[in-house]
Structures are given as structure tokens and as C-alpha cells.
Amino acid sequence: MNISGMLKTRVVKSDCIPKQGQIVIGFSGGPDSLCLLHLLASLRTEYDFTLHAVHVNHSLRASGAEDDAAYAQKMCALLEVPFSLSVVDVATEAKKLGQTIEEAGRVVRYRIFTEVATEIACANSRKEVRIAVGHTMDDQAETVLMRIIRGTGTDGLSGMDVRRSDESGFEIIRPLITTERREIESYCRENALEPKVDPSNVDQRYLRSRIRAELLPLLKAEYNEGVRDNLIRLATAAAQDRDFFAEETAQMIHEAVVFDTDESGHPVSASMVLKSLNSLHSAFCHRVIRGVFRQLGLKQDISSVHITGALSLAHKGVGGKIAEFPHGYRFRIAQGKAIFERSPIA
Numbered sequence: 001m002n003i004s005g006m007l008k009t010r011v012v013k014s015d016c017i018p019k020q021g022q023i024v025i026g027f028s029g030g031p032d033s034l035c036l037l038h039l040l041a042s043l044r045t046e047y048d049f050t051l052h053a054v055h056v057n058h059s060l061r062a063s064g065a066e067d068d069a070a071y072a073q074k075m076c077a078l079l080e081v082p083f084s085l086s087v088v089d090v091a092t093e094a095k096k097l098g099q100t101i102e103e104a105g106r107v108v109r110y111r112i113f114t115e116v117a118t119e120i121a122c123a124n125s126r127k128e129v130r131i132a133v134g135h136t137m138d139d140q141a142e143t144v145l146m147r148i149i150r151g152t153g154t155d156g157l158s159g160m161d162v163r164r165s166d167e168s169g170f171e172i173i174r175p176l177i178t179t180e181r182r183e184i185e186s187y188c189r190e191n192a193l194e195p196k197v198d199p200s201n202v203d204q205r206y207l208r209s210r211i212r213a214e215l216l217p218l219l220k221a222e223y224n225e226g227v228r229d230n231l232i233r234l235a236t237a238a239a240q241d242r243d244f245f246a247e248e249t250a251q252m253i254h255e256a257v258v259f260d261t262d263e264s265g266h267p268v269s270a271s272m273v274l275k276s277l278n279s280l281h282s283a284f285c286h287r288v289i290r291g292v293f294r295q296l297g298l299k300q301d302i303s304s305v306h307i308t309g310a311l312s313l314a315h316k317g318v319g320g321k322i323a324e325f326p327h328g329y330r331f332r333i334a335q336g337k338a339i340f341e342r343s344p345i346a
Contacts, residue, residue, distance in 0.1 A: 003186045007179060011039055012047070014162055016173035020048050021128035023173075024117045026109060027053040027083075029072040029196040032134035035184045036176055038191060040132065041079045050124075052082045054116050056109050058090040060101065068196050086112045102206050110166065117170045130171045135160055138181040141231040142211050149207070153304075155245075157238035167299060249287040252280070257292055267296050269341035277314050277338050285311055292340045293329055301326040314338055 001009075011017070023040060027033045040051055055072040057065045069085050076083035094104035110131075117129045135143075140159045147156045164172050176184070188195055204210055219227045256276045259267040270292050280288060286307045293302060302325060309323035310331040323331040324343075332339045 003183060003190050007035070007039055007176075007183065007187055008043060010179060011043065011175040014173075014175045014178070016130070016132070016163060016175045017043065017047050018049055018128045018130050018171075021130065022050045022052065022120055022124065023130050023132050024052050024054060024113055024120065025132040026113055026134070027055050027072050027076070028134075028198060029055070029068050029075065030134075030198055031184050031188055031195040032136055032139075032176065032181075034075065034193055034195040035187045036132060036134040037075070037079065037081065038193060039175070039187075041081060052084065052116065052120060054084045054086065054113055056112055057085065057087040058105055058108070059087060060090055060105075068198065071196050084116055088112070100207075102208060110172075114166060114168045114170060118168065121170075130173050131166070132173050132175065134176055135174045136176050136179050136181050136184060137232060138212075138228065140177055140235055141228040142208055142216065144231045144235050145211055145216065146208055149211075154238055155242045157234055158242045159235035159239070161239070245283070245287055249284060249291050252284060252288055253291050253295070257288075259295065269339065270296060271337045271339050274314060274317055274333060274336050274338050278317075285314075289331070289340075293325060296329065296340060296342070298325060298327060298329045310338075 017023070017040075025033070025037055025040065027037055037051070037053060040049075043049075044051055053072070053076045055069055057069055059065070073083050073085065088108050090101060090105045090108055093108055094101050097104050097107065099107070113131045113133075117131055121127065121129045144157060144159045147159075160174060160177060161172075162174055162177050166172055187193075204213070216228065224230065257270050257272045260269045260271075262268050272288075272292070277285065277288065286304075289307055289310055290302055306323065306325050310325075313321055313323050313331065313333055317333060317336075319333045319335070321332065325331060328343050330341060330343050332341075
């Protein structure tokens with residue numbers, strides 16, 4: 001079987017394609033996204049789904065970005081795929097969010113993908129819309145190593161999922177996550193595709209670029225030639241552990257936590273018998289706290305500092321003190337219970 005047939009089979013078996021659904025694909029014009037776009041375009045009739053490509057200009061380069069956008073639009077026209085272009089000042093967004101350029105770029109891209117997916121879902125009777133991105137096996141290894149360097153818990157070692165739901169309910173799919181970068185390059189050659197290469201991918205100011213160009217090759221050459229595959233195995237094992245802990249944590253919250261709701265039925269606060277929280281194994285304590293706040297609406301920006309502060313109050317068991325969490329949430333002890341809530345508005 002040639003590389004095209006092999007990758008088509010792999011994409012189909014990934015269980016990412018929605019039946020009679022729609023796929024919004026992030027399309028930079030680079031090898032990975034071009035390969036994915038071409039693959040999906042070749043499968044859409046047989047599997048009855050539609051495609052819509054989204055290209056994001058991050059406004060980080062003085063020249064070349066407009067050419068990349070024009071190329072992306074041209075390729076979509078050739079493949080008869082609807083195309084959207086978004087221009088965003090990512091450097092300004094990074095300052096506003098207090099993040100690196102890399103982090104802000106990712107936030108902006110997924111925000112735009114979700115906006116387009118929402119528009120398509122509202123305008124079309126086909127209800128299921130998925131968002132496809134072209135991450136590969138090599139990207140997975142780089143992600144795991146980058147998270148180790150930056151500092152991560154065991155859940156972070158799981159890397160990127162083949163499928164996951166975003167905060168808006170759309171599924172993010174990565175049909176190429178088990179495909180090697182060299183296979184992507186072979187596919188492009190076999191199909192006479194000439195992708196654009198984003199200079200930022202080799203820009204040494206960015207951590208991922210340095211990991212790709214310097215650290216992984218060094219580890220492979222000087223320490224272990226199988227380092228990439230070992231990182232992939234680590235991610236797979238960590239994902240299995242994460243999923244197990246998630247199921248157990250959900251059951252614990254269901255059995256031990258009481259939620260108070262507003263008139264519309266949305267949880268606004270929660271309580272748990274303090275002894276129950278303190279009796280949990282340490283592997284579950286932080287997961288339960290995160291899980292409860294997630295159900296109350298706090299789904300990001302919780303750090304280990306916040307968790308440590310809450311657990312310190314819980315172990316002391318003294319009322320009257322508060323552990324502040326991001327975005328107006330807090331944890332406190334009262335009458336033998338752990339209370340999770342939003343801070344009262346003054």
C-alpha cells in the first residue's frame with residue numbers, strides 16, 4: 001500500500017470523522033495541515049462530511065504572512081473547500097493575557113476555530129461539527145518534553161488526545177497524531193503537494209522550535225536514539241492513568257459533594273464534609289478540588305499554589321480563613337465542611 005492509502009486508512013480508523021457531519025480544519029498551509037486537508041478532502045464524498053478551512057494570520061511577520069494566506073486560499077479553491085481568513089495581533093493578545101507568544105497564539109487559534117465552528121453549526125442543519133488540527137506523532141513527543149521542561153503534573157504527561165471536547169462542546173480531532181513527520185513529507189511528495197513552511201517553526205525564540213531543532217536531536221544522538229518513541233509511550237501510559245483517575249474522581253464527587261444551584265439549575269456553590277476530603281488519598285485530593293470548581297465554572301488557571309492553599313486550610317480544619325482561587329472563586333472551611341463558591345460581590 002502506498003503512503004496515501006496507508007494514511008487514509010489510518011485517518012478512517014482514528015474514529016475522528018463525523019458521520020454526515022462537518023469538519024472545521026485549521027489550515028496554515030504547512031506540510032501537516034496541507035496533508036490533513038488533502039486527505040480529508042479525498043474522503044469527504046465517501047464518508048459524507050463537509051469541510052471548512054480556517055487560516056489565521058498572527059501578524060508576527062513583517063512580510064510573507066499575506067503570501068501564506070493567499071497560498072492557503074488558493075489550495076482551498078483547488079480542493080473546493082470553503083475558506084476563512086482571520087487576522088489577529090497575537091503580540092498584543094500575549095501582553096493582554098500575560099502569556100508568551102506561543103501560548104497566546106494557541107489560545108487565539110482555537111478561539112477562532114471555535115467561532116467559525118459555532119457559525120457553521122448555527123447555519124447548518126448538520127449539527128455535529130468537529131475541529132481538526134494537523135498535529136503529528138513528532139508534535140506529541142515535543143509537547144510532552146516541553147511540558148516536562150515547563151513543569152507539569154502527571155496529567156500533563158498525557159500530551160494531546162486524538163479526540164477531546166473543548167469548552168464550547170466541540171470536539172477537537174487530531175487524525176494524524178499517530179503519523180510521523182517523515183510520513184507527512186512522503187505523502188506531500190507522492191501527491192505533488194508543495195506546502196509553505198512557516199519561518200516561526202524554526203525560529204529559535206520559541207521553546208517548541210528549540211526543542212525540535214536542538215534538544216530532541218541532541219537527546220537522540222547523545223543519549224537514546226529511541227527518545228521520541230519513549231516519550232510517546234509515556235504519553236500513552238499517562239493518558240490511561242489520567243482517564244482512570246478522572247472516572248474515580250467523578251464518582252467521589254458524585255457521592256460526597258452537595259451542589260447548590262440557581263434558579264436555572266446551574267451549580268453556584270458546593271460543600272463537602274471536611275473529614276471526607278481529608279480522608280482521601282493525596283492522589284485524589286487535588287483532583288476532587290479541581291473537579292468541584294470545574295463544575296462551578298472555573299475550568300482553567302488553577303495552579304498548584306491554589307490547591308496547596310486549599311488543602312492547607314482543610315488539614316488545619318479552622319474556619320474563618322479563605323483560600324482565593326482565580327476569577328472570583330474561593331475555598332473556605334465552615335461548620336465542619338469544605339465550601340467551594342464564588343466570592344460575594346461587595
